[in-house]
Amino acid sequence: MKIHLKIWRQDERDGPGGMVSYTLDDVTEDMSFLEMLDALNGVLIGKGERVIEFDHDCREGICGQCGLMINGRAHGPLPHVTTCQLHMRSFRDGDTIYIEPFRAAAFPVLRDLKIDRSAFDRIIQSGGYIAAGTGSAPEANSILVAHDTAEAAFDAAACIGCGACVATCKNSSAALFVSAKTVHLSLLPQGKLEAPQRVNAMIAQMNAEQFGPCSNTEACEVECPQQISVLHIARMNWAFNKSRLLGRKG
Amino acid sequence: MDAKIPPGPLADKWNYYKAHARLVNPANRKKMKVIVVGTGLAGASCAASLAEQGYAVDCFCFQDSSRRAHSVAAQGGVNACKNYKNDGDSVYRMFYDTIKGGDFRSREANVYRLAECSAALIDQAVAQGVPFAREYSGYLDNRSFGGVQVSRTFYARGQTGQQLLLGAYQALMRQVHTGKVALHTRHEMLDLVVVEGKAKGIIVRDLETGKLERYAADAVVLASGGYGKIYYLSTLAMGCNASAIWRAHKKGAYMAGVSWVQVHPTSLPQSGQHQSKLTLMSESLRNDGRIWVPLKAGDTRHPNDIPEPERDYYLERRYPSFGNLAPRDISSRAAKERIDAGHGVGAMKNAVYLDFSKAIGEQGKDKIAEKYGNLFTMYQKITGINAYAQPMLISPAAHFTMGGLWVDYTLMSTIAGLFVLGEANFSDHGANRLGANSLLQACVDGYFVAPYTIPDYLAGELKAEKVTTAHPAFDLAEALAQTKIDELLSIQGDLPADYFHKNLGRLLYDTCGLSRSKEGLERAIREIGELRQEFYRRLKVTGDDKVNTELEKAGRVADYLELGALMCRDALAREESCGAHFREEYQTEDGEAMRNDRDFCYVSAWEWQGADQPHVLHPEPLVFEQVALSTRSYK
Ligand SMILES: Cc1cc2nc3c(=O)[nH]c(=O)nc-3n(C[C@H](O)[C@H](O)[C@H](O)COP(=O)(O)OP(=O)(O)OC[C@H]3O[C@@H](n4cnc5c(N)ncnc54)[C@H](O)[C@@H]3O)c2cc1C
Ligand code: FES
Numbered sequence: 085m086k087i088h089l090k091i092w093r094q095d096e097r098d099g100p101g102g103m104v105s106y107t108l109d110d111v112t113e114d115m116s117f118l119e120m121l122d123a124l125n126g127v128l129i130g131k132g133e134r135v136i137e138f139d140h141d142c143r144e145g146i147c148g149q150c151g152l153m154i155n156g157r158a159h160g161p162l163p164h165v166t167t168c169q170l171h172m173r174s175f176r177d178g179d180t181i182y183i184e185p186f187r188a189a190a191f192p193v194l195r196d197l198k199i200d201r202s203a204f205d206r207i208i209q210s211g212g213y214i215a216a217g218t219g220s221a222p223e224a225n226s227i228l229v230a231h232d233t234a235e236a237a238f239d240a241a242a243c244i245g246c247g248a249c250v251a252t253c254k255n256s257s258a259a260l261f262v263s264a265k266t267v268h269l270s271l272l273p274q275g276k277l278e279a280p281q282r283v284n285a286m287i288a289q290m291n292a293e294q295f296g297p298c299s300n301t302e303a304c305e306v307e308c309p310q311q312i313s314v315l316h317i318a319r320m321n322w323a324f325n326k327s328r329l330l331g332r333k334g
Numbered sequence: 335m336d337a338k339i340p341p342g343p344l345a346d347k348w349n350y351y352k353a354h355a356r357l358v359n360p361a362n363r364k365k366m367k368v369i370v371v372g373t374g375l376a377g378a379s380c381a382a383s384l385a386e387q388g389y390a391v392d393c394f395c396f397q398d399s400s401r402r403a404h405s406v407a408a409q410g411g412v413n414a415c416k417n418y419k420n421d422g423d424s425v426y427r428m429f430y431d432t433i434k435g436g437d438f439r440s441r442e443a444n445v446y447r448l449a450e451c452s453a454a455l456i457d458q459a460v461a462q463g464v465p466f467a468r469e470y471s472g473y474l475d476n477r478s479f480g481g482v483q484v485s486r487t488f489y490a491r492g493q494t495g496q497q498l499l500l501g502a503y504q505a506l507m508r509q510v511h512t513g514k515v516a517l518h519t520r521h522e523m524l525d526l527v528v529v530e531g532k533a534k535g536i537i538v539r540d541l542e543t544g545k546l547e548r549y550a551a552d553a554v555v556l557a558s559g560g561y562g563k564i565y566y567l568s569t570l571a572m573g574c575n576a577s578a579i580w581r582a583h584k585k586g587a588y589m590a591g592v593s594w595v596q597v598h599p600t601s602l603p604q605s606g607q608h609q610s611k612l613t614l615m616s617e618s619l620r621n622d623g624r625i626w627v628p629l630k631a632g633d634t635r636h637p638n639d640i641p642e643p644e645r646d647y648y649l650e651r652r653y654p655s656f657g658n659l660a661p662r663d664i665s666s667r668a669a670k671e672r673i674d675a676g677h678g679v680g681a682m683k684n685a686v687y688l689d690f691s692k693a694i695g696e697q698g699k700d701k702i703a704e705k706y707g708n709l710f711t712m713y714q715k716i717t718g719i720n721a722y723a724q725p726m727l728i729s730p731a732a733h734f735t736m737g738g739l740w741v742d743y744t745l746m747s748t749i750a751g752l753f754v755l756g757e758a759n760f761s762d763h764g765a766n767r768l769g770a771n772s773l774l775q776a777c778v779d780g781y782f783v784a785p786y787t788i789p790d791y792l793a794g795e796l797k798a799e800k801v802t803t804a805h806p807a808f809d810l811a812e813a814l815a816q817t818k819i820d821e822l823l824s825i826q827g828d829l830p831a832d833y834f835h836k837n838l839g840r841l842l843y844d845t846c847g848l849s850r851s852k853e854g855l856e857r858a859i860r861e862i863g864e865l866r867q868e869f870y871r872r873l874k875v876t877g878d879d880k881v882n883t884e885l886e887k888a889g890r891v892a893d894y895l896e897l898g899a900l901m902c903r904d905a906l907a908r909e910e911s912c913g914a915h916f917r918e919e920y921q922t923e924d925g926e927a928m929r930n931d932r933d934f935c936y937v938s939a940w941e942w943q944g945a946d947q948p949h950v951l952h953p954e955p956l957v958f959e960q961v962a963l964s965t966r967s968y969k
Binding site: 117123126128129133134136139143146149165171194198202209213218221222227242269274 | 380383386397399400406416440456458462463465467470472475491497503504505509517519542565611613614705715716718781782785828830873876878880881882883884
């Protein structure tokens, strides 16, 4: 099929940018979306032009490094699918596709479609862990975890840190990302002790980065490749308020 | 080659080492700096553990976040001989399974240590909050993996690697927060700096600004992962590379077991020419899935229309005692044999079926969904097919490199102060790795081995003169790295880096993949040489020297072209079949591998001699004191 593309091009961080049009022939249905961009880059190299820079690595939906706004939707038209898992069979011959980076004040564009998501790392640094140094662990089966608790913790822990939740949110809120981590760790007996400090520290860091507030539109859950539930945000807010009521401020 | 194996009985060697390892006084630790290249399970766990001890660490990865290292993609599980199932498991049994699985081409002492430390890893991961699967009683659950008859695999749905990595990543982030680890994401190592025979630093490229930077340290750790991406189509991530280890190799570190590459039996088949990767479907699926092809070659009926008697469950037929859980090398080769014989299925006739109908009938769809739900979802996302209703199509794909930089028992390479961890080293898996042993190895290297052996080395460096980045060795290394970049940018031919990578990959699949022959390998060496010449004539890299993925790719492909030739030389020199290395000339009448213990019971370590000089082989003889060498049979 023939596909028309309008792609965001930007030379450098904080620099100007704009949409540029391309047309690509010979796109096949079994190509992944990123393979379609590979093909376009092949054409650009042939013409001696700089290729379109985009982030990706695993190409199997787990590393969280890819992420594009495709026709205004984070990761494209299908729900719960990463950009790398999207295939061209979701498009039709003659379609025009708009491709932009994930946009948020906290995610500056580096070049074209590549962005800087290090704000997520800094949020985890502020407290997104259980402080169990190497060597200090007790026998694994001495910590019993109910089957359903382990499964629920896993559901939250499955977050791939792609940032689609932020890109989708009209406020660029990171609430889904942050709550996935606080809930994962506080559900487990190992992680309960540090839960109050953790939720305080992570929310403080989230606010210090340029993420907006959550206004409960629940758009994030729709796009999340791992289907992380917005209920986690409610749990996080509850844990946050409880910790403050009990006077344990972070 | 001195592997520096500690004295004493096998079961006591690691304890002996730990008891005698030198320590660094806590006050001195913060004055000692360690560079860790890689933030996968091996790198993150090592960097965090060293920082917890008080060392200063500089840690690097090429992704935008350290959480994205390819360990994240491991699905099936991680082995540990906890014997929670009371099914006869023990350190010794796990040791034996691993030695046998590796076709008796690994070191007894290393493998024993791997099994010995496995239990502690599960403890560590649980303490960090890794949500492993649980029984309804709250105890940890296990499943079986290929090549063994006990249940020793711990798992977190189909995302075990992700969950283990997040545990290690979070431990690393905690140390970044304390200031003991300086983390450099989007940085690629371009060279190792060696001063008077010791590793003292690295040259990296900042992938955002394009600037070359220098880092000095008292020891350097490479935990840069495997090089299976050399085949282009593989289960690895797009950025996986051999550059870090290859450039260290050119600085004097030997490469070992170079051609021992695992081709995984259960990946999604190639479906077209534009394909950039082959997605793995976890081996754990083989616990409940049955593999078959139509009995009649060229049968084009829908799989659900082929009646039971007209199906060939070839693994169950050829290997009745292990059946669908036969080890990977054997399963992949058996699939290739059927596909080559015309029984392949799917549009390109390059696949076999993995069928769950029996398991769904016996256990119910819900149970299967709980065990493998995300894999079935992933399968549907990529192929558009519902595997609850019809069999999956699977096919073999390049997956894991048993080879890598040679290391001794302490994980130190042939360059003093250069340690190599995880998939980047050659160590514990011999000629074939057992499923779920490699997450384990990466973790054991990083959490439990390096935190003893690196301090032991550093203790000897306390009084050594500090090398700074002003040392002339840094000037030289940086100038060389810059020259290389300028060269790649200036060729301005007409073909992109991918062209060379794809051609190299195709050639290696053909000649140095599941099956190898003298004639094929000799041809490959010749053709890789030609491809390399063409690369330096016709490569085209557009763009500038800032953010430039084409430049990054070109640098990696340049290294792959040299490494590919060495892989073929290594495979050519090993005139036997062992594990993943199957030489057509050395097989039994029924097509099984024929090992030659008399002439090849050694690890091949190769020394670089310069661009146009042949490598020199240094064999490390393997001495088996505990196990008797036997023919590996899974019949
Ligand atoms: C799809 C898949 C599924 C798997 N499933 C399993 C499983 O179920 N069980 C199991 O035991 N094993 C499994 N494996 C194998 C296992 O995941 C890997 O062997 C293991 O995770 C490797 O860990 P590592 O830390 O050595 O390397 P990686 O996790 O690959 O990390 C490499 C690190 O090095 C960095 N790096 C690389 N090159 C450079 C450079 N030049 N400069 C700077 N940084 C660099 C990267 O950024 C990254 O941080 C699987 C592998 C794959 C591909
Ligand atoms: S590239 Fe890893 S999630 Fe898409």
